[in-house]
Structure formats: structure tokens, C-alpha cells
Amino acid sequence: MTPAGAFTKKSTENRRANKKPEEIALSQPEKRLEIPFKITVTRAWSVYLGRGLAGRIGDFVDLKAYSSLVLVTDETTDRLYGEPVAAILAQSGKKVLRFSLPVGEIAKSPESLAEGYTFLMENGVDRSALLVILGGGVPGDAGGYLAASYLRGIDYIQVPTTLLAQVDSAIGGKVGVNFGGKKNMVGSFYQPKTIIADVDFLKSLPPQEMRNGLAEILKYGLAMDKDLFERLEHKKDADFKAAELIPIIERCAALKAKVVMADETERTGARAILNFGHTIGHALEAASNLEGQHGAAVSFGMVVASRISARLGMLSASATPRIEAVLKKFGLPVHAPQVTPGELLANLKFDKKTSGGEPRWVLLAEIGRGVVNCKVPQALVSQVLAEVCR
Structure with a gap:
């Protein structure tokens, strides 16, 4: 653990642990929690939270209803999870495409966004497609804005793989990219069809x-x-097991749901x-x-x-x-x-x-x-x- 109260350098610590994705994301599912969002009578979706959920994406969204499925990740997430998650999506019988963003804030640059548009256009992705955004906050922001702006908006779901994304950034529909050296200067409020938070991903963080x-x-x-x-003040150490994290993530998601529903x-x-x-x-x-x-x-x-x-x-x-x-x-x-x-x-x-x-x-x-x-x-x-x- 880095010394208390210190900033860290960009280093090898920012790499994920060397774990096989099958062991992390595709374990046997446990009982799942559902945190419902209802913004208006015409829009309602849920955050699904638990273990082993990534192996059952089709249980939470009707993949067969879409013309094609586009898995959007960053390069690190794609290396760890791209192949097994793409295989899960392919079980729907639909064409699965994979688009990988660069790692880091460069993924939220206008140039990376343009590459995303080009990829979708060259592969004939239409308005009936679904973007499946797999990753942390940066892919979630960039991929969400790609979905919001391509063909005036196509459906997407969030499959957050980091703790930050599961408790915060994947929830609420804020999507955007950076511009002029400033964060999130271009963006939109564009809600996902659903959010699938599998805590098994956190083992690799x-x-x-x-x-x-x-x-x-x-x-x-x-x-x-x-x-x-x-609860956090009284915790004796900084280590968390999945059983400890699930109720904490659930509480944070519920708090954000309440705020978003009041002021989307x-x-x-x-x-x-x-x-x-x-x-x-x-x-x-x-x-x-x-x-x-x-x-x-x-x-x-x-x-x-x-x-x-x-x-x-x-x-x-x-x-x-x-x-x-x-x-x-x-x-x-x-x-x-x-x-x-x-x-x-x-x-x-x-x-x-x-x-x-x-x-x-x-x-x-x-x-x-x-x-x-x-x-x-x-x-x-x-x-x-x-x-x-x-």
C-alpha cells in the first residue's frame, strides 16, 4: 500500500493484477441485487449488482432484439476480458464487433471519438445496434458519448469493471469527452439501457x-x-472482500439513483x-x-x-x-x-x-x-x- 496521504506516480501499480479473466468475470453467479431507476413513466432501468453477472449479460438485456452488438473497451480491458465477454455476447447469435480505445484520458479526445465513428460507419453499424461498454470510468464516458452522438443516439449498456465506475461514473447517464485540454467539456446526459456491476472484476484491480x-x-x-x-471510519484496515464491498456499492448506487431521479x-x-x-x-x-x-x-x-x-x-x-x-x-x-x-x-x-x-x-x-x-x-x-x- 502506498504511504498514507500520498500521491502516486504513474507506474506499474496502475496495471491490473495478473489474473485470468475467466476466474474473475465468469464465475458462478450468486444472488444478485437490483437497484431500480425510474426517471419518467417512459424510461426505467436497473443497476444489477452481484458476482458472476458478466457471464449472464443476456439475462439482463434482450441481446437478440438488436441488429448487432459492439463491445467497446480500452486496450487493457480488452486484453483481459475482451475475448470471453465477446464470446458471451456471441451466444445471442448476433454479429459481435470489438472496438478498443486507448488507455487513459486520450480515449476521451476528439481524435479517439472520431476513430470510433469511423469504426462504426465502416462496419455498417445502424441505429438498431447495441453498444456494450466494458471498462472503467474513461471507456464509460467516451463510449457513452459515442452511443449518444452516433446516428443521433443508439442504445448502450454499461458493464463497469472498476470500483469507481460501479459506485459512481457508470450510473446516471453523464457521458462526454475532453476538449481544449479541459475535462468533459463536450458531453450529454444519455442513459444506458441497464448497468451490470459484477464485483468479480474488482479482484483484478x-x-x-x-x-x-x-x-x-x-x-x-x-x-x-x-x-x-x-462504517469506513471504523474499519480497521484498507482491505475489502467482495462480501464487504457489495453492500457498500449497493448503498452508493442507491444514493446516486435517488439524486439522479430528482435531477437527471x-x-x-x-x-x-x-x-x-x-x-x-x-x-x-x-x-x-x-x-x-x-x-x-x-x-x-x-x-x-x-x-x-x-x-x-x-x-x-x-x-x-x-x-x-x-x-x-x-x-x-x-x-x-x-x-x-x-x-x-x-x-x-x-x-x-x-x-x-x-x-x-x-x-x-x-x-x-x-x-x-x-x-x-x-x-x-x-x-x-x-x-x-x-
Whole structure:
């Protein structure tokens, strides 16, 4: 485990463990949980959560109803799981195509998106096809936007393979790509037909990917669910077995379902609660080379937001040490010595919650209760950043 509270370098730790995909994704199915989404009377879908679900994709979506099936992954996921999952899809009797994105944020570039369009066009993919997106947050974002924009929208499902994707990014229909050096500048709200979260995939994750997911889980706990935060606070170590993860993933998915159903396209402001820690987190990602460390950026962002909350008298001063202790326990950073406050402030203007040129923050009234649309004096932001950028 990386030392507590440290950023990691892009290294071999970001590679998946050397496990056979058949042992990970295609085990015998156990009892599954279903978390239903119902946005309107015309749209309803579910998150299916359990073990061994990847081997039974056809149980959750009618594959035979589509003209063809396109498996969209990144190169690493395709190497690990592409062949066995494609074979499962082929059992439907439909033509199966495989498109592999590059690994990392480059997959969300306009150039990679154009390659996806070209692949679909050259293979005669029509509006009756289904995209099956297999992977973590980046393939989910890029593949989802590919589905949303190709032929004005074709159906897709998400099969998330990382903890971060299973608890957060695969749920809710936010899809998009990067542009002009900024994250998610082009995108849409486009919901999948279903989401199949098989926790057996998590056995292959390197520690850094687990930390990415744990940061998002802690986000839910801090902003929405005190009991969830305290469950993690009282955990003695940073290791999780599948039996421990399933109820945690289920709780996070249910929390996000509730928010998305209330504010699917971010019109009322309710969905902004999901951005706790992301205001400064996204600025940090833009200002430094943190590819593959979204959880580290969010962790740092939660520290900044928590300290600001305490300085404004919203959050008890005793809460911030508790929060930072839990982050450190799970190997997540509370400082960012590689950037300056000025670099972070320069990137805040690109935050999508900005209104009238001023960032709108998600802060804490207490652990488990976030407050959206908060204005914060820039002098206070600069003061807190000076404390933690060291």
C-alpha cells in the first residue's frame, strides 16, 4: 500500500493484477441485487449488482432484439476480458464487433471519438445496434458519448469493471469527452439501457484503482450518508472482500439513483451534491499530471471543501481531523505539493458549477449532509489552498 496521504506516480501499480479473466468475470453467479431507476413513466432501468453477472449479460438485456452488438473497451480491458465477454455476447447469435480505445484520458479526445465513428460507419453499424461498454470510468464516458452522438443516439449498456465506475461514473447517464485540454467539456446526459456491476472484476484491480473508488465512496458518506462514512471510519484496515464491498456499492448506487431521479439533467441543482470534492479536484487534475488518479484529486478536493466549511462555521472544527484521518487510512492524499494555489485558482473558472464567473461550491454542514450552491470568498479559498499545497 502506498504511504498514507500520498500521491502516486504513474507506474506499474496502475496495471491490473495478473489474473485470468475467466476466474474473475465468469464465475458462478450468486444472488444478485437490483437497484431500480425510474426517471419518467417512459424510461426505467436497473443497476444489477452481484458476482458472476458478466457471464449472464443476456439475462439482463434482450441481446437478440438488436441488429448487432459492439463491445467497446480500452486496450487493457480488452486484453483481459475482451475475448470471453465477446464470446458471451456471441451466444445471442448476433454479429459481435470489438472496438478498443486507448488507455487513459486520450480515449476521451476528439481524435479517439472520431476513430470510433469511423469504426462504426465502416462496419455498417445502424441505429438498431447495441453498444456494450466494458471498462472503467474513461471507456464509460467516451463510449457513452459515442452511443449518444452516433446516428443521433443508439442504445448502450454499461458493464463497469472498476470500483469507481460501479459506485459512481457508470450510473446516471453523464457521458462526454475532453476538449481544449479541459475535462468533459463536450458531453450529454444519455442513459444506458441497464448497468451490470459484477464485483468479480474488482479482484483484478491494482491498489490505485481501488483508492479511486474509495474516494468516491467517501464522497457519498461525507455529503449524503453519515452511517456510510462511519462504517469506513471504523474499519480497521484498507482491505475489502467482495462480501464487504457489495453492500457498500449497493448503498452508493442507491444514493446516486435517488439524486439522479430528482435531477437527471442538473436543472434543479440537486445533482450538484454529487460534485462534493470535485471543484478543486478537477482543477488539480487540469493543473497537474494526475492521469489515473481521479480519487487522489477528489480526496484533495474534499479536504479543501471540508476546511472551507469549518472556516465558514458550517462544519464542526473537530470534523476535519476525522475526515483527513480516514482519507489517510485508505492511502488518499490530503496535501498536493506538486501544484501552487495560483495554478488551481486559474483552473477553477472552468468548473461546470461556475455561475457569473464565480465557482459554486458543495460544502458540508455536518458529516453526512452537504450543502450545494455555496459562494466562498476567494481570499478564503487562497488561504486554505496555501495550507494544503505543500
